[in-house]
Amino acid sequence: MTRFARRCMTALVASAAGLLMALPAAAEPAGARVARLTDLVVETVPMGEVLGRLAATNPDxxxxxxxxxxxxxQLACLRDELSEGGYRRMKRTEVVAYVAEDAARADADIALxxxxxxxxxxxLMLAGVEEERTGIPFDEAQIMAQASEAQLGAFMQMMTxxxxxxxxxxxxxxxxxxxxRSADENEAAGEQAGGDLATRIVLKAMANCSIPTSVLFN
Known part of the structure; x- marks a missing residue:
């Protein structure tokens, strides 16, 4: 568990940041379910915060x-799309479709x-981002120590x-x-997942702002 936190999750977020620089719950009304799951999705994978930090480094x-x-x-549009609010809008659109497909599954996911x-x-993700920024390894044991057995169990259930x-x-x-998989294989998978996540976010933002992908190759 510790080695996973150290190598896999750090690799996932560091890769994304670098590219950009089950318990059942009571059923909720559709609108409330979408809102709650959206909140949880952007909390779980806080790419919006990472984007905000990167945007603050340079107005361009x-x-x-x-x-x-x-x-x-176009630049203003792109920065808006690649903001915390823009990330939330993107994920909410995905959540709406996800909930419509299977509301009971969404309730179970909310509970987990x-x-x-x-x-x-x-x-773990924010600690990984900070490690990427400073080069100072984070203490995953300290993070683990703050979690209860139930929290750790929920986390591993979500991941596996x-x-x-x-x-x-x-x-x-x-x-x-x-x-x-081995630790090295999980690290490589984490890097791939982070890169894929960052790429999807950027390409979606560019499409929304009518910016050709050729810009990426200049």
Missing amino acids: WPLQENPDLVSAG LEAGAAWMMRQ GEEQASLRVLLGIGEAYDAG
């Missing part, structure tokens, strides 16, 4: 190398995330449970961890 981010390749309006899976993932495969897709992490 994420095109600081070639800001003249787009108009001022609220049981500690969201909190645990968030702590067969019934949570669709939730992992919704979160954008895919199969970043597999107990049957």
